[in-house]
Amino acid sequence: MTRNPLTTLAEAAADWISRPLTPEVEHHARRAVLDWFAALLPGCVDGPALLLAPALASERGSGRAVSYVDGGLGAPRHASMLNGTASHTAEFDDIFRDGGYHPGSPTISAALAVAQDVGATQEQFLRAVIGGFEVGCRIAMALQPSHYRNWHITATVGTFGAAVSTAMLRGGKAETIAHAIAIASSFAGGHQENLQGEGVTKPMHAGHAADAGVLAGLAAAAGVTGSPNSLHAPHGYAAATSDTTGDWEKGLEGLGEWTPITKMTFKNHGCCGHIFPTLDGLRVLQAEHGFTRDDIASIHVRGYGPTKSICDRMQVNSPRDARFSLQYCAAALLTLGGVRLAAFTPEALADPGIRAFMPRVTIAEDPEIAALYPSRRQARLRVELTDGRVFDHYQQTRKGDPDDPLTDAELIEKFDELASTVLDADARAALKALVLDGGALPGVLPFDRSLPAPR
Structure with a gap:
């Protein structure tokens, strides 16, 4: 490694403050913001953000940042915490596949709150989002895959993206942005047990990342400094949270030639992204062979590591559990025809047909598929029918990934479905x-700004 990754990434982010914004990059950034709102709005009427809003009311502070959870104005840290939590609740937020990372929830939550507070233009806001995605996604690539073994990368790396966006909007140049990254490296946390285990802490990971990132960015803009070696030193962030001091050749690959916001995955299903290849594969097989749920004797799925370690989950007691259960989501797809909001209602969770089908689904790790993770998310399916027929399918991509993206029309359809939990048709049209x-x-x-009762 010949370049200091921290200063190199800071310079790349600073370049987005003034470099020509091509129509392609701007369009991708606007798609990311629309998808963030789609993920945010269901979390404004259900989930832990509704508990946090009254609990943190005394910390709202003064400012012009909007908390969409309750409609109130306040300080950017307060708004970014609540909005970041809400936007990571329904499991519909974006994915940077090559880093296994959801950049939108922490980065856009922070960028929009700070932009509203300082009175930025929409172009300045979009540039800060692009810069935050640039840094966060590239740090994620450098840390993976070993970082994900113990750390929730959206909780950790999201702090860097939020810090960069904040520093950019507070007028920071490359040096200030570098200090924001360095400071953020001391705040970035969030472990796998609160992702995989019981409880509803996981959405707060994104909220905390947004809040802590804003703090880091504000501190840097005020003159607080951090070590320029914070990312790659022997006692730096990569060494502390992964198996190496970081694969920075991988993280910095193509810097200046492409930017991560143009390579985003937008979710087509409302569950963990590690389940998507299975759901897409089942849809392919159903379309080809016309079978129904009741025709199936068994489904065996072979995928990559997290397909098994995170999503092999028969114990489903809550919507949160269901969103991380491949067995549940496969049964819901075959029962309801889709895995969107309707799949996680109390009625769906109690559906005896879904519950009875779940044990028919088994999961194993496939070494060849695992070797391609995280840059490829694949699954091999074997479906055995009750009449003795057997179908094998190799699902090589996921609908919504950069090589099979959601069209603008499909993204808008998703937005309309999810936003309808809060907004009427006229309000949705205005926001779009x-x-x-x-x-x-x-x-x-x-x-309505009044808080509904948490469910």
Whole structure:
């Protein structure tokens, strides 16, 4: 390694403050923001953000940042915490596949809150989002795959993305952004047990990353400094949280030639992304052979490590459990025809047909598929029918990944479905136009500011 990765990434982010913004990159950034709102809004009416909003009311502070959970204005850290938590609740937030990372929830939550507070233009906001994605996604690539063994990478690396966006919007140049990254490296946490185990802490991982990133960015803008070797030193962040001091050749590959926001995965299913290849493969087989759930004797899935370690889950007691259970999601797909919001209602969770089908699904790790992770997310399926027929399928991609992306129409359809939990048709149309066509920053949304009772 000949370049200091921290200063190199800071310079790359700073370049986004003024470099020409091509129509392609701008369009990808607008898609990311629209998808963030799609993921955010269901979390404003159900989930831990509703518990946090009244608990943190005394910390709202003064400022112009919007908490979409309750519609109130306040300090950027307060808004980014609540919005980051809400946007990571329904499991519909974006994915940077090569880093196994959800950049939108922490980065956009922070960037929008700071942009609203400082009165930034929408272009300045979009540039800060692009820069935050650039740094966060590339750090994720350098840390993976070993980082994910014990750490929830959205909770950790999301702090860096949020810090970069904040520093950019607070007028920071490369030196200030570098200090924001360095400071963020002392705040970035969130372990796998609170991702895989019981409880509802996981959405707060994204909220905390946004909040801590804003703190790091504000501190750097105020003159606080950090070590320029914070990422790659022997006692730096990569060494502390992965097997090496970081694969920075991989992380910095193509810097200046492509930017991560153009390579995002937008979720087509409302569950853990490690389940997607199975769901997509089942849809292919159903379309080809016309079988129904009741025709199936068994399904055997072979995937990569987290397919087995995270998503082989027969104990499903809550929507959160269900979203990380391949068995449940496969049964829901075959029962309901899709794995969107309707798959995680109390009625669906209690459906005896879904529950009875789950034991028919088994999961194993496939060494060849595991070797391609995280840059490829694949699954091999064997479906045995009750009449003796057997179908094998190799699902080599996921709908929504960069090589099989959601079209603009499909992304808008997803937005309309998820946003309808909060907004009526006119409000949805207004927000879509604001995000996709330009104008002022999205502000207070036209919905009831009173907090519904948590479910």
